[in-house]
Amino acid sequence: MRKFLKGLGWALVILPLFYLWLGFLAIPGLGLFFGNQLLAQYSTQPARLQRLEFNPLTLELRLWHFRIGEEQPAISLEAARAQLGWKNLFQGRVHLKEVLLQQPYAHIGLDETRRLTLLDLFKLPESTDKAEEPATTPFPFTLELARIEQGSLSYQDRALPEPLDMDFAGIDIELREFTLDREDPATFSLQLRAGDDTDIQGSGDFALHTLTSRGQLQVSGLQLASWWPYVLEQLPLHLQQGSLQLNGNYQLQLDPQLQLQLNGLNLQLDNLALSDADQNSLLELARLQISQAGMDLAAQQLSVAQISLQELHAPLLIDAQGRLNWEKIAPPANTEKPAHLEPTQDSNDGFKLADIPWHLQLQTLKVENSRVALDMHNQPEPVSLQLSAINLQLDSLDSRSDEPVRLQLATRLGEGSINLAAAIAPQSMTGNAQLKSRDLDLRIVRPWIKPYARIELLSAFLDTDLEASIKSLQQPDLNVSGGVKVRQLHVRDQAQNRDLLKWQALQLEQLSFAQAANNSTLRIGRIRAQQPYARLVINENLETNISQVLIPQPESAPAASSDATFAFELGEVLVEDGSANFADYSLKPHFATAIQKLNGRIGTLASESKKPTPVDITGAVDNYAPVHISGSLTPFDPLQQLDITTEFKRVELTALTPYSGKFAGYRIQKGRLNMELHYQVNEGQLDASNTVLLEQLQLGEKVDSADAVDLPVRLAVAMLKDTKGDISIHLPVKGDLNSPEFSVMPIVWQTLRNLLTRAVSSPFKMLAGIGKAGDKDLGQIPFAAGSPGLNPDAIAALDSLADALQQRPMLKLNIEGTSAAVLDGPALAERVLERRYQEILYRQLQERGKPLPDDIYSMEVPEKSRDKLLEQVYESMLADGKVAAMPSMPRKERHDWQRQQVLGQMADDPLFLRRLAQQRAAAIRSHLVEQGGVDVERLYLLDVNEKAEAGSDVIFSQLHLDVL
Numbered sequence: 001m002r003k004f005l006k007g008l009g010w011a012l013v014i015l016p017l018f019y020l021w022l023g024f025l026a027i028p029g030l031g032l033f034f035g036n037q038l039l040a041q042y043s044t045q046p047a048r049l050q051r052l053e054f055n056p057l058t059l060e061l062r063l064w065h066f067r068i069g070e071e072q073p074a075i076s077l078e079a080a081r082a083q084l085g086w087k088n089l090f091q092g093r094v095h096l097k098e099v100l101l102q103q104p105y106a107h108i109g110l111d112e113t114r115r116l117t118l119l120d121l122f123k124l125p126e127s128t129d130k131a132e133e134p135a136t137t138p139f140p141f142t143l144e145l146a147r148i149e150q151g152s153l154s155y156q157d158r159a160l161p162e163p164l165d166m167d168f169a170g171i172d173i174e175l176r177e178f179t180l181d182r183e184d185p186a187t188f189s190l191q192l193r194a195g196d197d198t199d200i201q202g203s204g205d206f207a208l209h210t211l212t213s214r215g216q217l218q219v220s221g222l223q224l225a226s227w228w229p230y231v232l233e234q235l236p237l238h239l240q241q242g243s244l245q246l247n248g249n250y251q252l253q254l255d256p257q258l259q260l261q262l263n264g265l266n267l268q269l270d271n272l273a274l275s276d277a278d279q280n281s282l283l284e285l286a287r288l289q290i291s292q293a294g295m296d297l298a299a300q301q302l303s304v305a306q307i308s309l310q311e312l313h314a315p316l317l318i319d320a321q322g323r324l325n326w327e328k329i330a331p332p333a334n335t336e337k338p339a340h341l342e343p344t345q346d347s348n349d350g351f352k353l354a355d356i357p358w359h360l361q362l363q364t365l366k367v368e369n370s371r372v373a374l375d376m377h378n379q380p381e382p383v384s385l386q387l388s389a390i391n392l393q394l395d396s397l398d399s400r401s402d403e404p405v406r407l408q409l410a411t412r413l414g415e416g417s418i419n420l421a422a423a424i425a426p427q428s429m430t431g432n433a434q435l436k437s438r439d440l441d442l443r444i445v446r447p448w449i450k451p452y453a454r455i456e457l458l459s460a461f462l463d464t465d466l467e468a469s470i471k472s473l474q475q476p477d478l479n480v481s482g483g484v485k486v487r488q489l490h491v492r493d494q495a496q497n498r499d500l501l502k503w504q505a506l507q508l509e510q511l512s513f514a515q516a517a518n519n520s521t522l523r524i525g526r527i528r529a530q531q532p533y534a535r536l537v538i539n540e541n542l543e544t545n546i547s548q549v550l551i552p553q554p555e556s557a558p559a560a561s562s563d564a565t566f567a568f569e570l571g572e573v574l575v576e577d578g579s580a581n582f583a584d585y586s587l588k589p590h591f592a593t594a595i596q597k598l599n600g601r602i603g604t605l606a607s608e609s610k611k612p613t614p615v616d617i618t619g620a621v622d623n624y625a626p627v628h629i630s631g632s633l634t635p636f637d638p639l640q641q642l643d644i645t646t647e648f649k650r651v652e653l654t655a656l657t658p659y660s661g662k663f664a665g666y667r668i669q670k671g672r673l674n675m676e677l678h679y680q681v682n683e684g685q686l687d688a689s690n691t692v693l694l695e696q697l698q699l700g701e702k703v704d705s706a707d708a709v710d711l712p713v714r715l716a717v718a719m720l721k722d723t724k725g726d727i728s729i730h731l732p733v734k735g736d737l738n739s740p741e742f743s744v745m746p747i748v749w750q751t752l753r754n755l756l757t758r759a760v761s762s763p764f765k766m767l768a769g770i771g772k773a774g775d776k777d778l779g780q781i782p783f784a785a786g787s788p789g790l791n792p793d794a795i796a797a798l799d800s801l802a803d804a805l806q807q808r809p810m811l812k813l814n815i816e817g818t819s820a821a822v823l824d825g826p827a828l829a830e831r832v833l834e835r836r837y838q839e840i841l842y843r844q845l846q847e848r849g850k851p852l853p854d855d856i857y858s859m860e861v862p863e864k865s866r867d868k869l870l871e872q873v874y875e876s877m878l879a880d881g882k883v884a885a886m887p888s889m890p891r892k893e894r895h896d897w898q899r900q901q902v903l904g905q906m907a908d909d910p911l912f913l914r915r916l917a918q919q920r921a922a923a924i925r926s927h928l929v930e931q932g933g934v935d936v937e938r939l940y941l942l943d944v945n946e947k948a949e950a951g952s953d954v955i956f957s958q959l960h961l962d963v964l
Contacts, residue, residue, distance in 0.1 A: 024054070024055070024056065027054050027056075028052045028053050028054050031052050031054070032049060032051070032052040035049050035052070036048055036049055039068070042122050042123055043068055043121060043122055043123075044120060044121055044122065044123055045068055045069050045070065045074065045121060046068075046069065046070050047067065047068040047069075048065075048066075048067055049063060049065070049066045050064055050065035050066070050067075051063065051064040051065060052064075058083060059083060059084035059085070059086060060081060060082070060083040060084075061081065061082045061083075061084075062079070062080070062081045063077070063079070063080050063081075064078070064079045064080075065077075065078065065079075066080070068121055069121075072107075073105065073107075074106070074107045074117075074118070074121055075105065075106050075107070075118075075121070076103075076104070076105045076106075077101060077102070077103070077104045077105070078102050078103035078104075079100075079102040079103070080099075080100060080101045080102065080104075081098070081099075081100050082096060082098070082099045082100075083096065083097045083098050084096055084097070085097050085144075088142070092140060093140040093141070093142065094139075094140065094141045094142070095141075095142045095144065096141075096142065096143045096144060096146075097144045097145065098144065098145045098146070098147070099143065099145070099146040099147070100146075100147050100148075100149065101147070101148045101149070101151065102149050102150065103149070103150045103151065103152070104148060104151045104152075104171075105151065105152045105153065105154075106118075106153055106154075107153075107154045107156070108153065108154070108155050108156070109154075109155070109156035109157070109158065110156070110157045110158060110159050111158050111159065112158050112159050113159065114159045117156075137181070138180045138181035138209075139180050139181065140180070140181050141179065141180040141181065142177075142178070142179045142180075142182075143175065143177075143178040143179070143186075144176065144177065145174070145175070145176055146173075146174070146175040146176075146178070147172075147173065147174050147175075148171060148172065148173040148174075149172060150170065150171070150172070151170075151171030151172070151173070151192075152167070152168060152169045152170075152171060153167070153168040153171060153192075154166070154167045154168070155167075155168070157229070160229040160230065160232070160233055161229065161232055161233055162229040162232060163229070164226075164227070164229045164230075166194060166195055166196070166226055166227075167194070167195035168192050168193065168194050168195070169192070169193055169194075169195070170191070170192060170193040171190075171191070171192040172190070172191045172192070173188070173189070173190045173191075174188065174189045174190075175187070175188045176188070178208070179208075180208065181209075182209070183207060183209045183210065184207070185205040185206060185207040185212075186205060186206055186207070186208070187203075187204070187205045188202075188203065188204060188205065188206065188215070189201075189202065189203040190202045190203070194222075194226065195226075196221075196222075196223040196225075196226045197221045197223070198219065198220070198221050198222040198223065198226070199218075199219070199220045199221055200217075200218070200219050201217075201218045201219075202215060202216060202217040202218065203215055203216055204216060204250075206252075210253070210255070211253065211254035211255040212251070212252065212253045212254075213250075213251070213252045213253075214249070214250060214251040214252070215249070215250060216247070216248070216249050216250075217246075217247065217248060217249075217250065218246070218247040219244065219245055219246050219247070220245040221243060221245060222243060222244040222245065223242075223243050223244075224239055224241075224242040224243065224244060224269075224272070225239055225241070225242070235329050236276065236277045236328075236329050237274055237276070237282070237329050238274065238275045238276065238277065238279070239272075239273070239274060240273035240274065240275055241271050241272070241273045242269060242270070242271055242272035242273065243269070243270050243271060244267070244268070244269050244270075245267075245268050245270075246265065246266060246267040246268070247264075247265070247266050248262055248263065248264050248265030248266060248293070249262070249263050249264045249265075250262050250263075251263075257298070258297065258298075259297060259298040260295070260296075260297040260298075261294070261295065261296050261297070262293070262294055262295040263294040263295075264292060264294070265290070265292070265293040265294065265295075266289075266290065266291055266292065266293070267288075267289070267290040267293070268287065268288070268289050268290075269285070269287065269288040269289075270286070270287050270288075271285075271286065271287075272284070272285040272288065273285075276325060276328065276329055277329075280315075280317070280325065281313075281315055282314075282315070282325060282326065282329075283312075283313070283314055284311075284312070284313040284314075285309060285310075285311065285312050285313070286310045286311035286312075287308070287309070287310040287311070288307075288308070288309050288310075289306070289307070289308040289310075290304055290306070290307050291304070291305050291306040291307075291308070292304070292305035292306070293305070299359070300357055300358045300359060301358065301359040301361070302358055302359070302360050302361070303360075303361035303362070304361070304362045304363065305363045305364070306363060306364040306365070306366065307362065307364070307365045307366070308365075308366040308367075308368065309366065309367045309368065309370065310368045310369060310370075311368070311369050311370060312367060312370035312371070312372075312390070313370065313371050313372075313373075314370075314371075314372045314373070315372075315373045315375070316372065316373065316374045316375070317374075317375045317377070318374075318375070318376045318377060318378050319377050319378065320377050320378055321378065322378045358399070359398075359399055359400050360397065360398070360399040361397065361398050361399075362394070362396075362397040362398075363395065363396065363397075364393065364394070364395050365392070365393065365394035365395075365397070366392065366393050366394075367390055367391065367392040367393075368391055369389065369390070369391065370390040370391075370392075371386065371387060371388040371389070371390060372386075372387040372390065373385070373386050373387075374387075376447070379447035379448070379450075380447055380450045380451060381446060381447040381450055382447070383444065383447050385413065385444060386413070386414060387411050387412070387413055388411065388412045389410070389411055389412045390409075390410075390411040391408075391409070391410045391411070392407070392408065392409045392410075392411075393406075393407070393408045393409075394406070394407050395407075397426070398426065399426055400427075401426070401427070402425045402426065402427035402428055403425070404423035404424060404425050404431060405423065405424050405425070405426060405431075406421075406422070406423050407420065407421065407422040407423070407424070407433075408420070408421055409421075413440055413441070413444075414440075414441045414444075415439055415441065416437060416438060416439040416440035416441060416461070416462075417437065417438045417439065418435070418436075418437045418440070419435070419436045419437070420433060420434070420435050420436075421433065421434045422434070428471070429470070429471075430469075430470060430471045431469070431470055432467065432468065432469040432470075433467070433468045433469075434466070434467050434468075435464055435465075435466045435467075435468070435482075436464065436465050436466075437462060437463060437464045438463050439461050439463070440461060440462040440463075440464075441460070441461060442457065442460035442461065442462050442486070443457050443458075443459065443460065445457070451551065452550070452551055452553065453549050453550055453551060454493070454494045454495055454548070454549045454550075454551065455491050455492065455493060455494060455500060455549050456491070456492040456494050457490075457491055458490040458491070458492055459488050459489070459490045460486055460487070460488065460489045460490070461486070461487045461488055462484070462485070462486055462487075463484070463485040463486075463487065464482065464483070464484050464485075465482045465483050466480060466481070466482035466483075466484070466511070467480070467481050467482050468480045468481075477515070477516045477517075478513070478514070478515045478516075479512075479513070479514045479515075480511070480512070480513040480514075481510075481511060481512045481513075482511055483507065483508060483509050483510065483511055484507070484508040484511060485505060485506070485507040485508070486503075486505070486506045486507075487504065487505045487506075488504065488505075489501065489502060489503050489506065490502050493535075493545055493548075493549055494549070495545070495548050495549060496537065496545060496548075498535060498537075498545075499533065499535055500534070500535055500545065500549065501533065501534050501535075502531075502532070502533040502534075503529055503530065503531055503532040503533065504530040504531035504532075505528070505529075505530040505531075506527070506528070506529050506530075506532070507526075507527070507528040507529075507530075508524050508526075508527055509524070509525050509526040509527075509528065510523075510524065510525025510526060510571065511523070511524050511525070512524075512525075518564040518565060519564070519565050519566075519567075520564065520565070520566045520567070521566075521567045521568075521569075522566070522567070522568050522569070523568075523569045523570075523571075524569070524570045524571065525571040525572075526571050526572050526573075526574060527570065527572075527573045527574070528574045528576065529573070529574065529575050529576065529578065530576045530577065531576065531577045531578065531579075532575065532578040532579075532598070533578065533579045533580065533581075534580045534581075535580065535581045535582075535583075536580070536581070536582050536583075537582075537583045537585065538583070538585060539585050540585050566607075567606075567607050567608050568605070568606070568607045569604070569605070569606040569607070569608075569609075570604065570605040570606070571604055572601055572602060572603055572604060573601065573602040573605075574600075574601055575598050575599060575600050575601075575617065576599055577597065577598070577599060578595075578597075578598030578599070578619070579594065579595060579596045579597070579598060580594065580595045580598070581593075581594045581595075582594075582595075593621060593622060594621070594622055594623070595619050595620065595621055595627065596619065596620050596622075596623050597618070597619050597620045597623070598617065598618070598619040599617070599618055599619070600615075600616050600617030600618055600619075600629070601614070601615075601616050601617070602614075602615050602617070603615070603632075605635045610634055610637065610640060610641075611634070612632035612633060612634055612641050612642075612643070613632055613633055613634065613635055614631075614632050615629060615630060615631055615632060615633060615644065616629070616630045617629040617630075621648065621651045622651075622652060624650065625648065625649060625650045625651040625652065625672075625673075626647075626648075626649045626650065627646075627647065627648050627649075628645075628646070628647040628649075629644065629645070629646045629647075630644075630645050631643045631644035631645050632644070640681075640683060640684075641681060641682060641683075642679060642680065642681035643679075643680050643681075644677075644678075644679050645676065645677065645678045645679075646675075646676070646677040646678075647674075647675070647676050647677075648673060648674060648675040648676075649674050650672050650673075650674065650695075651672060651673040651674070651675075652671075652672060652673075653668045653670070653671035653672060653673050653694065653697060654668050654669070654670065654671070666699040666700060666701070666702055666703060666713055666714070667699070667700035667701050667703055668697070668698070668699060668700060669698040669699060669700035670696055670697070670698040671694055671695060671696050671697035671698060672694070672695040672696065673692070673693070673694060673695075674692070674693040674694075674695065675690075675691070675692045675693070676689075676690075676691045677689075677690050677691075678690075678691075681737060684736060684737045684738040685734075685735075685736060685737070686733060686734060686735050686736070686737050687732075687733075687734050688732065688733040688734070689730065689731075689732050689733075690729075690730070690731035690732070690733065691728070691729070691730050691731075692727075692728070692729040692730075692731070693726055693727070693728050693729075694720075694726060694727040694728075694729075695724075695725070695726050696725045696726070697717060697721070697725075697726075697727055699713065699714055699717060714963045715763070715961060715962070715963055717810070717963075718808065718810035718811045718961075718963040718964070719763050719766060719767075719808060719811065719961070720808075721808060721809070721810045722807050722808065722809075723806065723807055723808075723809050725809075725810075762777075763779070763961045764777050764778040764779030764780075764801070764959065764961075765777055765778075767800075767801060767804035767805070767808070768800060768804070770803070770804040770807050770808065771799075771800030771801060771802075771803040771804035771807075772800060772803070773796070773797065773800035773801075776797060776800070778797050778798075778800055778801040778804070778959070779958065779959045779960070779961075780956035780957070780958060780959070781794045781797055781798065781920075781924055781956060781957045781959065782794050782797075782954040782955070782956055783920050783954060783955045783956070783957060784827075784953075784954060784955075785823045785824055785826070785827040785828075785953065785954070785955065786823075786824050786825075786826070786827025786828035786829075786830065786831050786916070787827070787831070788916055788919030788920045788922075788923055789923065790923055790924075790927060794924075795927065795931075798924060798927045798928055798931075798932060799931070799932060801813075801928070801932070801959070802927075802928050802931070802932020802933060802934050803932070805928070805932070805934050805938065806932075806933065806934070809964075810963060810964055811938070811961050811962070811963065811964070812938045812939070812940060812961070812962045812963065812964050813928070813934070813938060813939050813940070813959060813960070813961060813962075814940045814941075814942050814959070814960040814961070814962055815921045815924050815925055815939060815940065815941050815942060815957070815959055815960075816921065816942040816943075816944065816945055816957060816958040816959070816960060817916075817917035817918050817919070817920040817921030817922075817924075817941070817942075817944040817945070817957050818917050818920065818944065818945045818946075818948035818955060818956065818957045818958060819913040819914070819916045819917040819920070819944070819945075819946045819948060819955060820913075820946075820947065820948045820949065820955055821907065821908060821913060821946070821947075823953075823954075823955055824913060824916055824955055825906075825907030825908060825913070826903065826907050828906070828907060828912055828913065828916055829902075829903040829904070829906035829907040829912075830903065832906045832912055833870075833873065833902060833903060833906060834861070835857060836869075836873050837861045837865075837866065837869045837873075838856055838857055838859045838861060839856065840869050840872055840873070841859060841861060841865065841869065842856045842859065867895060870895065870898055870899060870902065871898065873902055874886075874898040874901065874902055877901075877902060877905060882905050883901040883902065883905055884901060886898065886901075910946055913946040914944055914946050917944030917945060917946055917948075917957075918941075918944055920955075920957045921941050921942075921944065921957060922941070924957060924959070925939050925941060938964065940962075942960070945958070
């Protein structure tokens with residue numbers, strides 16, 4: 001027994017001592033020895049643990065100076081300790097009271113093949129044992145506290161285009177109450193600082209049993225440049241600068257499916273600057289703030305209280321090939337559209353915001369003091385648009401709600417301003433908007449005009465006040481109303497370097513546009529044109545300046561037929577102080593004129609109305625000749641009804657000299673034009689009246705022109721001039737405008753030409769109309785055979801002619817006395833023989849001393865004396881050798897023979913015929929002067945014509961007109 005007790009006593013003494021020896025000496029020594037042996041066996045680099053201690057009483061293990069690697073260790077640990085709880089061991093549980101790692105360090109690297117370099121530190125043997133079935137019961141393990149103090153880490157990735165090196169220092173991590181077999185969550189906290197002064201702090205808890213975690217994370221001072229190589233690996237997008245800070249809460253669950261929730265997330269990005277591979281700026285941003293954001297991955301919900309962008313600058317560049325600068329750095333587009341974004345077959349609404357699988361909620365989006373620059377090099381002329389001072393606010397965006405999203409935008413385009421307010425429902429895509437702009441410089445559209453017209457837009461400014469509402473994008477139901485004003489438009493013709501079109505202001509008031517289904521309606525209450533100006537030029541080759549500035553375009557395919565209808569209505573057009581210039585360089589000399597002081601109104605123009613529209617416009621040609629256009633028309637169907645009167649007054653005809661020279665062959669020295677054109681159309685039937693009054697027209701020198709009419713123009717002018725020196729012309733035109741062969745201007749020109757032709761080819765018939773003689777030809781005055789006296793027909797004709805000459809003071813009359821031996825000879829011989837009887841009888845009375853009559857040719861010749869008087873005449877003519885000697889014949893036949901000889905000789909005597917013709921001309925002149933009151937200075941006696949053609953019973957003396 002004593003031996004047993006003695007042995008027990010020694011055992012009680014030796015065993016504790018052995019335990020203490022084993023714990024304090026043997027285990028640390030053996031552990032350090034075998035540990036270094038294993039490190040040498042399985043480590044590919046020098047590895048060593050310098051010191052190891054174990055306290056068997058407190059079950060605390062300590063080690064110092066652990067290192068793998070030579071000069072620069074891959075893994076190192078300055079000191080570490082771990083303490084095991086005695087009490088829990090007897091309960092069958094491993095309970096670590098504390099685990100502490102002091103100044104740990106690790107180098108984590110990825111080589112060019114993305115292999116983790118830590119794997120190259122060890123050469124572990126391949127395992128030959130079969131994998132054990134996992135335990136169904138969790139191991140009873142508790143870690144009360146684990147800490148890492150003053151840790152550091154270096155991270156390197158050599159697989160990136162630009163290798164990444166990052167050092168982390170000041171790593172402090174704490175883990176509490178971690179268990180393997182209990183559901184109680186463990187808590188943790190961490191803090192570290194990166195080499196780029198990034199501070200990362202986090203805290204929270206996690207439960208290994210349920211694979212859940214929740215906590216808070218805060219990052220400040222993160223420099224994007226440190227991690228940008230990962231972005232650069234995917235996109236050729238270069239970062240110039242930028243820093244990030246964020247904080248927020250999270251909830252994570254891994255089983256049975258991944259669930260992640262973020263809330264209270266705040267993010268701030270400062271001084272972001274991006275460029276492309278050529279160092280061209282793509283984006284500059286002073287600050288991006290995301291406040292109180294939240295995300296639910298399982299529910300696919302994303303909500304943000306506010307997003308704020310400050311001083312955003314986005315230079316957008318489109319190159320000559322039409323590619324956007326951002327397009328060059330974007331990844332290839334996926335041509336396959338996600339199935340959940342495809343609209344259903346029976347849907348009429350197409351894609352909507354609600355079709356996005358995620359539920360997006362954004363309370364406020366703000367863009368402050370930003371600018372966007374668009375440079376387009378794919379146009380004939382480079383385009384540069386600068387949107388500056390951009391301030392935008394978007395409120396209440398919810399992709400699953402139909403509550404309107406409100407938008408407010410204020411910006412400047414050049415020196416102009418744009419203000420937009422809108423509210424759009426994201427589900428129904430209905431909404432309304434108000435747009436107000438001022439002083440927008442329209443010269444920005446010049447590159448788009450250049451392919452179509454050779455013009456230069458020198459200036460134009462746009463003001464708008466518009467409101468719009470829409471009910472659907474797929475089935476448009478759009479309404480726009482308001483007003484548009486274009487100010488200070490100035491367009492120059494590049495070919496001639498002259499002004500083409502200008503106005504001070506063109507205002508569209510009470511504008512209304514509505515589109516629903518296939519029906520569109522445009523209504524404009526009023527168009528007000530202030531100081532409009534246009535210039536029309538006809539060049540030497542007969543092309544107009546308008547045709548010259550237009551660039552021919554390739555023929556386009558005919559538009560597909562459509563059932564769409566369009567209705568247009570314009571309340572009125574007001575023209576205030578307008579002007580125009582017209583020039584015709586095809587004439588020599590060149591023609592040019594101007595119209596100023598254009599003012600007036602055009603009434604309602606409606607495509608669906610057949611009601612006539614009133615027109616009332618006034619102006620002045622060359623500033624002093626009034627122009628007045630008035631009446632009414634049906635603008636969209638002018639053949640239905642039209643009644644327009646155009647009046648020109650006191651237009652100086654000298655301005656028309658180029659036209660008179662080309663078409664009449666004479667310059668105009670003096671004169672004025674008054675014209676009234678009255679056109680009436682009723683159901684396609686034209687009834688027009690053109691009245692032209694030329695005041696004091698005086699032709700100047702003759703002009704050589706191949707186009708001049710082959711007419712005596714001066715005579716025509718004199719024929720048409722009245723006593724006041726005016727020419728009044730009335731040109732009526734009638735016809736069926738529905739006939740394709742009917743044209744107004746050729747008829748007007750032909751009527752005028754016919755008038756001039758009639759004036760010079762049948763002037764006396766025209767004078768007959770003036771003298772109210774009907775259609776008689778006053779150029780032929782009838783005389784009875786052998787008589788110089790005027791018969792009643794001649795007197796009537798001369799009276800009408802005198803009246804006409806009084807009304808045409810520019811005409812002079814040439815009188816041609818005529819006689820014809822065939823008709824005048826016999827009658828003239830009878831009259832001459834009678835006068836010879838009277839002369840012989842008069843001399844006999846003188847010889848006898850008898851009283852003499854006042855007029856020798858008024859004497860009555862007795863019948864009984866005629867035989868003796870005939871013998872005396874015969875003897876006298878026989879002595880002169882004018883008649884033949886009388887042969888022997890009975891007395892009764894001698895008288896007849898002598899008479900025949902005398903009358904035959906007298907009938908053929910040219911002196912008698914000439915005197916008859918002269919008497920007739922004198923009779924005409926005498927009547928015109930004494931009875932007609934015609935100035936004798938206007939009457940000229942031409943040399944007579946004794947061989948005129950004779951009619952059946954009368955001889956006509958011819959009259960000819962000339963110009964004074």
